[in-house]
Amino acid sequence: MATNTSQGRSPRYSEEFKSLLSETWLGYALILPATILVAAIILYPTVRGIQMAFLEVSLLQPGEETFVGLENFAEMANDAVFRTALWQTVLLTALAVSLQYLLGMALAMVLKEKVPGMRFFRSVSMVTWVLPIIVMVILFRFMVQNGFGPANIVLGALGLETTYWFGDPEMAFPLIVLMHVWRNVPFYAIALMAAMNSIPETQYEAARLDGAGALQRFRHVTLPQISYVSMIMIVLHVIFTFNNFEIVYLSTGGGPLGNTEVLATYVYKTAFETYALGYAASMGVVMLVIMLTFTAVYVKLEDTD
Amino acid sequence: MPDSSPDSLRRRKLVQSIGLGAGIALAGCSGDGGDGGSLEGDGDGGGDSLGTETGGGDDGDGGSGADVLHWDAGLPSDEEDLDTAISNIQNFFEERTGEQVQITDYTYEDMRSAYLTGARSGDPDSVEGVLSHLTEYIEADLIEPIGDEAEALEWYDGYVDSTIEAMSYQGELYALPYTGNGRAMIYRRDVFEELGQDPPETADEFLEVGRLIKSETDLTPFHNCTKDGGVRAFQEWMSHVYQHTENLYATDGDGWTLNVDADTLGLVFDKYYHQVWASDDPIADPDQLGTGWQVNDPGYINGNFAMIECGPWIRGWTSGPEIDDSDAASEVLDENTAVAHLPYAEGGERATYLEVKPVMVNANSENGDLGFEAVASRCSPTVMEQQKSHSPGNYVTPVHEDVETTLESENWMPFTDVFETGRALAKISWGPVRQEFYPLMQEVAYGETDPYDAGSTLHSNLKSLEGDL
Known part of the structure; x- marks a missing residue:
């Protein structure tokens, strides 16, 4: 029985593996490293830039930030x-x-x-x-x-x-x-x-x-x-x-x-x-x-x- | 068969959107197609070189094998001279420490941006700069006091007092100097002799002799820098401000107060920008408006101008793409040039912008001790003596008593007196002050604004900066 069970499992695993290969999840896994890299070099600076737009922060003291809401945009208008x-x-x-x-x-x-x-x-x-x-x-x-x-x-x-x-x-x-x-x-x-x-x-x-x-x-x-x-x-x-x-x-x-x-x-x-x-x-x-x-x-x- | 279910479409749209966003972000980051253009150095001399690196060894850290990283924008632009200059520093450093130093050659502007944004990472361990950088780096906590280490140097006592003072803030020494100069009036001695004139002492005499030169010769009497954002333009303006005040901003210990009145700012605009460029009888060529040192210094060397405001670096500049004729340039500089104090307007006195170049230790360096050794090597009298062979202009007015002046010509000797009248920049953040100055200076020089109105506006704008400095 044990042998039969084992024999029965193999084709199922094989099928699942094949299925996994054909699934888009493998595709996602393959692009994951590139996605992480892109996120690190593009998304992070972009998000940080957007976040800074709502802060008062000096180049000389970048650690001291004050949230100013839309004040920067109001200043821009004038x-x-x-x-x-x-x-x-x-x-x-x-x-x-x-x-x-x-x-x-x-x-x-x-x-x-x-x-x-x-x-x-x-x-x-x-x-x-x-x-x-x-x-x-x-x-x-x-x-x-x-x-x-x-x-x-x-x-x-x-x-x-x-x-x-x-x-x-x-x-x-x-x-x-x-x-x-x-x-x-x-x-x-x-x-x-x-x-x-x-x-x-x-x-x-x-x-x-x-x-x-x-x-x-x-x-x-x-x-x-x-x-x-x-x-x-x-x-x-x-x-x-x-x-x-x-x-x-x-x-x-x-x-x-x-x-x-x-x-x-x-x-x-x-x-x-x-x-x-x-x-x-x-x-x-x-x-x-x-x-x-x-x-x-x-x-x-x-x-x- | 293609999957055209709504799910698939949404997913494709999502991927398209991400791709589009990434494309825009990449294009935005890369600017004009990702060219490798480097910012131009708008330093005080001619010929800042673009960034190059010279390692101190073959292995290890970053592929250079060096134990310390030093950034420098004050090295010669000629490739052969650059190698010699770097070797001189590296050899001295190695003799003192047994370690190696990697030196990266920058332009001032690139180096400042890179240091302000990246020095917190710990690199470089030491950095060269100009005085305004020193104040910015102190403000940003990016350099550390080096007083104790400096005083232990065997040659420390030989530095000229005023240069050490320029490197200090609130009783702490933040840098060592390796070169210094005062801005002077450099003029065509032959032209003045031919016209029977002495160098002008006052602004009115300066304008008068300028108009005489204009009427009697083919030369353009005078040129100064009016380029928007040009560091040299700011330094020239500061020279004339210093003739009326010890410093643009004074401190009582708590904060900074504007130390000049609106009329004086208007007077400086009038005498050196309106009268020079925009009056009915200008003494500069209005077709040269908006230019910087790239026109100013070679223009004089090539024999086009009778007077400019300049430092001693111009002394040996007789070759390069900017120079039309090397022999003629040598004749102009060696035989037909003399030096005098800058002319001052009524109420002023002899004074000028003091340029002293500091070398500093990164406060975030993990190799602070070796960083200081790099500073000491760059600023040692031994290395200064060695550097004279390729950069004689840096040692016309040496900042250390063990270094002899490179001056040989009697005509250039007044640079020594001019140096003594130099005033160093106050330890404030100068960026906002510069940004207030440039547009008003250009408005006056282009004849768009009355100089005294501009002086009043500038005074008001500078006053409003007091709390931010």
Whole structure:
């Protein structure tokens, strides 16, 4: 009997084991280490940041915390620098991402062409994107130096006005937009080109047979099939640009006259110059909410389309 | 067949949401695509180098084998000089202790942020910095008093008194100095001689001679730093504030009180920012507004400016990407440059910003004794003498009597007198003060605000900070 029982148990255990293998619980177990890791490096700081938004806490004495409820958010509502920084962040993001997308698309269509030397051109076009930001900023600062910067030498030779453009209150912001665009257009181009190359040539042929012109082929064949990649690129770059700190901080520090102050630089100054960690965290929370909202709405609209 | 039950859909939505949230958080954390851009050092000299590490051995702690970790932003930027400078410190440390020290080279700004946020972990064991860092670290309980250990050093008595005073707070010594200087007026001696002028003593003479240079030569008469957030801009402004007051804030032991009136702040804005940049007859080039030391120092060396406010580090700067012509730069600095006290406005006197660089021990270090030895090595007269070969500008006005000045030219000798008029920063948290200064300074320099209105606003804003310092 004992033998029979034992023999009877084996297939059952085996079945259960197989069942377990096919169950999603094994899947959960397999992703558990990664989940714990993600929780430690992403969730904890995020939750801690949100918690700090409701505290008064100094960078110099981080152990001394006082719960202040919504006071940090109320202060933000009356903070003129915050409002300016928010507006300039939104404007910078909208301008930079729009221009990047349009120019990236144009470049992708050029790169897609099978003409001699295009492989080399494709490689070269990525240089701006792989360049470290600090190098890019130094390069731009050099180019717009008054007197010896190449940009000013050319402008001077043409009889146009020359100045240190990062110090010009009207030109500093457009220059920041230009740096974002200059840097990221190649990345858009490569991603969009890859999406365009995956569209079967037969679809274009069919469209031609139906009498579709170049613009119609682009509108009805190309555009719908690169929309998913476009969505990913736009969402990622909106987030990158909205949160970008280095380009502004290294080139203008937020000046002149606060004309290039963006939320990321203002958060940094608040935390590291005025030591107000709680207030800086509350601005970080506002940034997080704005980005989450944008992403959710954009993804939803894209799904609907 | 795909499972399309409501349960499965909810689960998929949940996973999608988590993925989306994680994506946003990662993108937010990484900024612009996760580039490895490092913050630029906006220190007082030219050429802060980006972070590099040099270990003291081959095994053990963090792969470096070193027993002590030291962070430093005051090392030379040239790679060969950097290696030499680090070796000098390491060798001296090893001779004294038989142990090894790992030295990490930083920019000041990166180092300050990293230390303020990470020093409680116990690393590094010692850290170099500037005076404003010292006050912040004391306030944050991140450095410990080293008076007893310092007094036991055989060379302790040789430190210049004023520099030791600058390292002390409430009777406790918190650091040792290794370099110091006072900000001076560096001017083109040849231009002044040609125009038959003496260096200006007062602000009015300074503006007058500036306008004369403008009308008689092709040079831009003057340049100072007006970059938002630039440390140098703040130091230059403080130099002129010190000409009117012992310190911006004074303490009676309990708290800090603003020690300057609104008119004086307005006067400083007027003479050194409004008249210089935004008046009807400016003596600086308004097209250079918003620039920092990156334009100021090389601009002078390249022969574009007739006067700047600067420290002695500029003395040996005759090569590098910022310098147009090394021979011409040497001629400007060696033959055609002289040094004078900064001009002062009415009611003021000779005084300047005293820069003394401290080296400190982390209060959370588990190797406090060795941390102090790293400080002692960095600040020993022996190592200072060795460092002169690659950083002569750091030892123009040595902070220790056993170290001889690197000055050879008679024209640069006034730096010694200027150093003696230097005033050290009060031991307060300077970040909020700097943040009040920058926007108003720029408004004045860009001609957006009357200097005396700006002085009044700044006075009111600084007054409101009294309780937070």
